[in-house]
Amino acid sequence: MPEERSGGGVSRPSTVTVRIVGTGLIGTSIGLALSRNGFRVLLTDPSPTAQALAADLGAGRIDDEVAADVIFVAAPPDVAASVVAHQLRRWPDAVVADVASVKQQVADAVRAQVDPAQLRRYVGSHPMAGRERSGAVAAQADLFEGRTWVVCPQDETDPHAVELVQHLARATGAAVETMPAAEHDAAVAVVSHVPQVAASIVAAQLRDLPEAAIALSGGGIRDVTRIAASDPMLWTQILAGNAAAVAPVLQRVAEQLDTVARSLGRLASDATDAEGSRGAVARLIEDGRLGHARIPGKHGAAPATYxxxxxxxxxxxxxxxxxxxxxxxxxxxxxxxxxxxxxxxxxxxxxxxxxxxxxxxxxxxxxxxxxxxxx
Known part of the structure; x- marks a missing residue:
């Protein structure tokens, strides 16, 4: 590892050079955050316009020739593994970390494309932050502050590589969690990916609603559908990449929706002959209330009632x-x-x-x- 260490710690900002490969929302935001904190940041993107915009915004300087200590691959999930593999081969002394929101599929694909020894320098990671808008123009230096950044090392990963990626993640203001890739994917299927599908399904019901009905929209529909404005291409890639974890959760959701739909159908046709239907609806609402109560409070503290x-x-x-x-x-x-x-x-x-x-x-x-x- 090329960085200086003191007492088992990690490098000082002045000794670490970071390359960002992919200057969209996440990549540019990482560059902005690290540049602001004194790190030397290099930018690379297949689009000259995208990397020029990121550089103009202050995320770093354009350079695809100088070696870096750490390379963050901020490429879409369907190409992240091939970009990681290329960076591992091109820069034999660099730690390479991807920031895709799907971890196991990317890790498996990287493993299939590189020599086993190169896996020592590969670290999967996922900053749990984003916006409905995309591209460098939507980037923010404080995008990761107070957010969770999950690090998912492989069994072969060098502990020093993990430590360095964790250090850089914390430098953006994020709170770092470390877990296996499969565990990460199962978790985000429930807390991130299925909510996106649910928001999109609810928002899709508005497409053919009369204007007079749309005018009644209030806080409830706005809250539920906020993330429905997300990029369809990106989310298709994410959901396809994590299909194995998302599909069973959606199946459970579908079963619960079917139970409620059948219960309400019985109530609509003959409320006097719908025994148990109200109970089925009430149980779902209560289960939702209990689940909501488990969401952490401020700064990850225990849930609090306000x-x-x-x-x-x-x-x-x-x-x-x-x-x-x-x-x-x-x-x-x-x-x-x-x-x-x-x-x-x-x-x-x-x-x-x-x-x-x-x-x-x-x-x-x-x-x-x-x-x-x-x-």
Missing amino acids: ATVIVPIPDEPGAFARLFHDVGAAGVNLEDLRMEHGVGAPVGLVELSVLPAVVDRLRDVLEDKGWSVHE
Whole structure:
């Protein structure tokens, strides 16, 4: 390994050169984050325009000739393995890590294309961050801050290679988790890939809905369908790459949907002769509630129950700033925030999630400053 070490630690930024192969959203965001933290970053992309844009944004400098200590392959899942294999062969001293959202299929394909000794320098990884928009123009230096970055080494991977990739991931602001590739794929099938399918299915129901019905859209449909705006090509590659893990989860979802559909069908045809149907619906809703309660709270802490205060806010410059200033004046920390635009009026409904113990104080201060407050 070419980097300097001290007491078993990892390299100082000034001693590590990083190459980003693929300057889309993720690759450019990695370059921006590492450049901001003092690392030397080189950029390579098959598209001259894409790599020039990433360089103009400050993600690094264009260079495909200088050797790097670590190479991040930010290529689409269906070509990531071949790019990794090429980089391992071309740069025999470099650690090569991919950032594809599917790990086992990529790792198996890499293994089939390189010599066993080269696997010592290969590290699978997946930053659990993204946006509905794609390309370098959507990149952000803080995209990974507070997000999980999963590292999935192979049995043959050199521990020093794993350590270096973990160090660079942390340098972007991410929280690093390490797990086997198959375990990663099974997990993201449930927490990432199936939600994408579900959001797309729900959003697809809106295509032929009358305009008058679409106008009734509120926070619920916006929340459920937010990620439905994602790139179809990318998600086809992701779902195909993780098909073995996603398919059984979708099958369970389909079975549960079928149970609810049949129960509601019986209720619709003859509510007096639909024994057990309401119970089936209630069980699904309750199971969902219990599952939702397991989602970690802030900063990965245990789930917490918050109180919600709703404040109508005018749609005008400075309104948010005034509200946040007044919340601060109450000495209250916001745990979460969401906003829903009102229908037929230039106002928004801001939902402030706070600890239950501070609700009375927050309400009193906001009302004293002229806000209308609802719980």
